[in-house]
Amino acid sequence: SQGVSYNYEKQFKQALNCFTSKTPGYIAICNGIITQIIGQLYNEYKIENADFLKMKRIEKAISSVIPADKEVMTAAKERQAQLAKPPGSLGVLEELSIRVAGMTGKIHNKAEKCRIIVLCADNGVCDEGVSCTPQSVTLSQTINLTRGMTGASSLAKHFGDEIVVVDVGVMTDYNCPAVINRKIAYGTKNLYLEPAMTREEAEKAICVGLEMADKCAEDGVDAIGVGEMGIGNTTTSSAILSAFTGISAKTT
Numbered sequence: 001s002q003g004v005s006y007n008y009e010k011q012f013k014q015a016l017n018c019f020t021s022k023t024p025g026y027i028a029i030c031n032g033i034i035t036q037i038i039g040q041l042y043n044e045y046k047i048e049n050a051d052f053l054k055m056k057r058i059e060k061a062i063s064s065v066i067p068a069d070k071e072v073m074t075a076a077k078e079r080q081a082q083l084a085k086p087p088g089s090l091g092v093l094e095e096l097s098i099r100v101a102g103m104t105g106k107i108h109n110k111a112e113k114c115r116i117i118v119l120c121a122d123n124g125v126c127d128e129g130v131s132c133t134p135q136s137v138t139l140s141q142t143i144n145l146t147r148g149m150t151g152a153s154s155l156a157k158h159f160g161d162e163i164v165v166v167d168v169g170v171m172t173d174y175n176c177p178a179v180i181n182r183k184i185a186y187g188t189k190n191l192y193l194e195p196a197m198t199r200e201e202a203e204k205a206i207c208v209g210l211e212m213a214d215k216c217a218e219d220g221v222d223a224i225g226v227g228e229m230g231i232g233n234t235t236t237s238s239a240i241l242s243a244f245t246g247i248s249a250k251t252t
Contacts, residue, residue, distance in 0.1 A: 054203045061210050068102030076101035109222075114161040116152060116225040117212045118145055120179075121169030122187035123232030124196060130235040138231045139172045145229065146178035152227060161225075168208055169230075182208045191239060 076098045081087060088094060100109050120142040126135045144150050145165045148157050156163040166180045171187035184204045188196040197205070209226075216224050230236075238252040245252075 054207055057210060058203065058206055068099070069105045070102065072105050072107060073098050073102040076107045079107055111223040113219075113221050114159070114223045114225065115216055115219075115221045116156050116161055116163045116227060117166065117209075117216075118152065118163065118227045118229055119166045119168050119209070119212075120145075120229040121167070121184075122171040123230050123236050124188045124190040125192055125235050125239075126232040127190045128192050131232050133231050135171070135231045138229060139170055139174060141229050142167060142170055142179060143174065143176050146176060162221075164212065166208065166212060168205055182211075184208070188236070191236065196236065 080090075080094050080097070097109070101107050120138065122135060122138050141150060142165060145153050145163065148154060153163050155161075164180065165178065167183050169183060169185050169187055184201050185197075190196075213224065238249060241247065241252045242249045
């Protein structure tokens with residue numbers, strides 16, 4: 001109803017104002033407002049329990065993202081200036097160390113245990129001939145990733161990093177216990193003709209990513225690398241980039 005929509009609009013504006021004005025305790029205030037909205041949606045629209053749990057999980061993940069610690073970043077930058085080297089000589093590595101400090105809240109950080117998560121799925125837009133590579137290669141490379149027969153898995157092995165391969169939408173059935181099966185669908189739809197995924201499928205996919213990240217935290221992983229495998233992925237990535245930025249598909 002119009003009344004419900006208006007109420008939600010007011011709440012979202014309240015959350016936005018708290019965030020942009022950095023009102024004391026603004027993160028907790030924003031989180032509370034978002035939780036309140038989701039609860040109202042559940043009560044008013046009788047959302048199915050499974051869908052409600054997905055929304056709560058996604059909301060919880062979003063609310064856990066906080067701004068980088070500026071004070072720690074400043075301290076990390078000062079530390080870089082004190083090291084016995086020409087200023088800025090490490091280039092992007094210096095910037096990265098400062099950003100990581102802001103994320104963790106610590107000046108000194110380590111990356112001893114690293115894990116690469118590769119999420120694999122087929123893209124329906126391949127029906128339009130957007131790739132010169134056969135779509136069957138998605139399945140081949142999904143399995144090869146677990147056997148150390150790809151560039152990513154070879155590099156991971158060289159540096160002593162773990163690699164986890166997850167099927168979220170490979171269009172073929174297969175037998176490879178080393179691949180974690182979280183298949184949401186047998187490939188996406190052809191985005192040229194129809195939506196590639198339903199909202200429910202997209203939420204499930206996000207929750208698979210959250211599950212993998214939670215497992216990394218549980219296992220004490222210091223750094224996560226995220227990748228994907230799926231023929232036609234350049235086209236789908238370009239489409240998403242255009243949708244987010246408004247840049248024409250010809251440019252992306």
